[in-house]
Structure formats: structure tokens, C-alpha cells
Amino acid sequence: MKKVVTFGEIMLRLATPGYLRFVQSDQLTATFGGGEANVAVSLANYGIPVEYVTRLPQNEIADWCISELRKYNVGTQQIIRGGDRVGIYFLETGAVARPSKVVYDRAGSAIAEIKPGMVNWREVLKDAQWFHWTGITPALSQGAADACLEAIRAANELGVTVSCDLNYRKNLWKYGKTAAEVMPELVSGCDIILGNEEDAEKVFGIKPEGFQAEHTGGEVDAAEFESVCRQLMRRFPRAKKVIITLRGSINANHNTWGGCLYSDKLYQSRRYDITHIVDRVGGGDSFMGGLIYGLITYPQDDQRALDFAVAASCLKHTIYGDFNLVTVKEVESLMKGDGSGRVIR
Secondary structure: OOEEEEEOOOEEEEEOOOOOOOOOOOOOEEEEEOHHHHHHHHHHHOOOOEEEEOEEOOOHHHHHHHHHHHHOOOEOOOOEEOOOOOOEEEEEOOEOOEOOEEEEEOOOOOHHHOOOOOOOHHHHOOOEEEEEEEOHHHHHOHHHHHHHHHHHHHHHHHOOEEEEEOOOOOOOOOOOOOHHHHHHHHHOOOOEEEEOHHHHHHHHOOOOOOOOOOOEOOOOOHHHHHHHHHHHHHHOOOOOEEEEEEEEEEEOOEEEEEEEEEOOOEEEOOOEEEOOOOOOOOHHHHHHHHHHHHHHHOOOOHHHHHHHHHHHHHHHOOOOOOOOOOOHHHHHHHHOOOOOOOOOO
């Protein structure tokens, strides 16, 4: 099986224990995470060969990070070394009516200082079937955006499927360009587009009928997003499939979760009621990892690919950390309706 390649920033994650606020905590739990790395770990867990590309400094923190990726069978041979620091993000986990908070400390990170030509993309992608990136990477710097465009163009030339998660983060676009200025050229080279209602509206000005800035109360009508999918496909004619994640926020610990996929028609998933969230960070990445696996494994069955992605992401909400450490068997069991959580002996 040909490999999947993902490209982006991985950060040191420092989180307060339990539900403590920053001002309460005298310790932080250290793990690693980042959109494209999270996708890579998911795929490796599902048995898909995967190579993760980033830029990290020559220091012990970066070595620790690489060893964590290798622990989960993620390929790290194409990671380039250079720069001064690993980016950091701090996480305070919310509860009930209090939302989670993320504070970034990633300015001047090694990958933010990447330049075109530092990665030999034709070499990296020569035996790949899929390339994945997210909207976080071009938000970091002009150099990161240029390197991402380099990768997409190489993938297009080599006939490699390209997917993106739009992943709009308003607090990251600080180098003088907006997402609306940068993203269209990148997304025009994509075959698969994943997003949510905020991504489509904030980046491209595309809204569904009956748009709400944030869905509360738990139910999100998938049908209203068919117009978003159609508009995205008209804007980006290369795209073969557009996928929208559907999160209903009842409170910080209780969400509904589902998705819809538009290709030849609109496919809708079942809706999961996640009543006791352990960690929702990385939820969208776990969806993307499941989707890539599903589209590779069930190429003629978009419904099954979507169902796998939603079930995989549902399980991620029960796992601490950015990485979705579940197996294909566990995901398929939930797809079949076994959500009892009974002890397996």
C-alpha cells in the first residue's frame, strides 16, 4: 500500500490536570499534538503507512517529540531539522458552561521559519497515494504558506490525492495576509475538502441557509449544509468530495456529533450523543484521519467512509491527549451500534 504524507506543525501541549484553571494549577501535563500529526497517528493506528513532514530544531525537546511519533509507527524520516524552538500550546479544559481555553506560544517556531525549497517534495511524494494539509499551516507565516503550495503543486503533478481541513484559526493569521487572500490558491489544488460552518463562512464567505454562528441545543440539521458543499465545489472545481462536520454544543462536556459528505449526492451520518467528553481537542483531526482511511479502504462506498470517520471521532472524545489511539476493530464495533462501554474480557 502506498503511503499517506501529512505536513504541518507539531507542538508541545501543556495542559492543566483535570478541570483546573490556569490560575489554580501548580503543574502541567506534557504531551504533543498538532493537526496533521494527529491525522498521521490515526492512520498509523489503522495500519496505513504514513510519513509526517515538519521542521523541528536540533534539541532534546524535538528529539522527544520525534520519539513520540515513532512510538505510534509514524514515519519521521522526512522531518527536516533547523530553527530554534518547538511551538507550545497551553490547554485549560472547560466544564459544563465554562469553555476550554487554548493559549498559543508558537511564534518563531521552527516550522514558522520554513522556506520554499527546504523540502524536496517530489522525493517525499514519489511513492505516496495521498497528501494532507490543514489551514493552520499557511496561517503560520508566508514561508509556511509557500512551502504548503509547493507541496500541493508537486502532489498534483504526481497524481497524488490532496486533502485539506480548512481549520480556520483567527488568532494565527498575524503576518499581514488573511485566510481569504491565501487559502483559495491552496484549496484549488485539493481533491477532498473538510470543514465546518465557521470555516466556510470565515474563509470564503459561504453560508448555509439558516446559518448560526454556533449551534447550541444539540441538533444540527445536515441538510442545510448541502448548499455549503455545492458552493465550495463550484468555487473549487477540482474537489470531488466536500465534507462538513456537525457539532452541536449542549455544554463543554456534552456534544452531539455527526457529519455529512457531498459527492454525487448528500450522505449523512448517524448522530452521536457524547455525554461525558474526556478531551475534545483533536476531534476534527480524528475525523479527518478516519475519513482518509475510509476513502482509501472503501473507495466505492462514501457512506461507509463517512460513518467510519464519525465513529472514529466519537471515540476520540473519550481519549485524553491530541492523538486518537483507537483501532479499526473498535471503530467498526461502534459503527455496528455497540456503544455500551462494557468491559471486554
